[in-house]
Amino acid sequence: MRKFTPYFLLIPTFVIIIFFIYAPAVSSFKLSFFQESFFGDRSIFVGLDNYIDLFTDSEYYKVLRVTFVYSLSSVGITIFLAFLISQLLIQKLPGTRLFRTLMFSPYAVSPAISATLWAMLFTPTAGLVSYLFQVTFNINVDWLTTVPYAMVALIAATVWKMLPFDLIFYIAALQNIPDSILESSLIDGASGWTRMWKIKFPLVTPITFYLFIMNFTTTMFSSFGIIDIMTRGGPLGSTTTMIYRLYLDGFAFQDNGLAAAESVVMFGVMSVITYLYFRFVEKGVHYQ
């Protein structure tokens, strides 16, 4: 009897993931080789046509470019800021507990709501951020509807939303650095800034890599809510990322074959990420 126990225990999980993750993944592949007939009454096998359509469309290259600009800038800025700010949070300064709580609070805010908050802050008539830019840099634009400012606003909302996650991990990692390492660098007379980037930063590389992968995944997928509320992919497609385009093709234009081909392209991106994760993170990161 005991021999079968583990299999029984795995049944609920595997039923769910096979039906709702693996089956749709397989049907993504299948759908990507079909197109709906003109009247939408049957599917026609079209081979690689959907992929050819996708990769001969200059718009899709723009989508790829926008995705990587948006993802890499958001992730880079978030990691940089999180590492800097975490230095302040590990010094046991008075009030750290309260300040931590305040800084972590965006973690509880959904992408859709972060987007609403930042849309408000960037609105030309009532927004504080827009006002501050106006008085300091004399930039007076309608942020969410002007290229390239819409992208900047989007990145701001994304960084704000992702920052607490990274902070939490950097704080945990930095607290695990043995004091002896830091003390010897103090004796060597390294300045605070050098110590931070030349000694501490390399020591937390595994965490940085882990955060890079997690953040990148977030920007690829959960960013949908931020984009849908702030810019809807506009202006002129300047904020249409892969996931947003997939949504438009699948649900606004009802082109399932094309949308499925886009899913497969996204799987491709994800498998690169998975590979990197296995190659570098699984070996190096120990959370506890």
Added chain:
Amino acid sequence: MRRKNKVYFIVSEILLIIVALIMFAPILLAFFMSFMKPAEVFSFPPKVIPSSFYWQNYKEALRLVPLGRMLLNSAIVAIFITVGKLFTGILAGYAFSNFNFRGKKIAFATLFITLFLPAETVMIVPLFLLMKSLGWVNTYFALIIPFTASATNTFLMRQHFRTIPSELSDAARIDGATPMQYLLKVLLPLSKAMIGGAALINFVYAWNMYLWPLVVTMEDKMKTVQIGVKMLIDAEAANNWGTIMAGTMIALGPTLLVFFLIQHLFVKSLVSSGLKG
């Protein structure tokens, strides 16, 4: 050296306060704005503190969009997803932590790969077609069932169960306890804090879902509060940000409150699991 330390200390403290304020400002400003009269919202330069508590914004937000019903939907969806994920995760995690069985490696890899196949975003088209064929479109089933199991929860439970000494399991077996009795009477009571933390992370994750509820719900009475916020922005053609912020506060309130109350639990389980909310 002493003097330098003091300066360093004061500068750090000031920076800390500034950063904390900037991070919290969007939420605080939204809270203030939710009590502003329309004229105050559009005053120039922008006002920060409202002159009075103008509750009309909240009434207006609730009139435009059935946020009450949507809050209820969000709660139902988030609670069932949380319970489902914990239930399936505890069982599967227990299988991986305490048993050796044929196919364990393959089972583990199969589960691991799902970490990088987010069904609720990349596979919305085939998942939607599946819901259509099951007749689940616009139902709680579609919002809940596909998300009741996850690799992250399984790994989290497995990791935690492995920290519990195997002597306990040996002793239980000698006493004649079945594997299920051991799980229920020994492992789970020892894992309360961890399960609590995981529950919170799952709850926030489910509460915050956006793309899937957007495509799979048709009627207002099935939509979640995240979609409600978007509907409110669309309904407020004049962009009365006071009303929109009131709706935002209604949608944000529950998670933020829970977060403030038990933030330490969140942080602990997040770090120990590497679980993404």
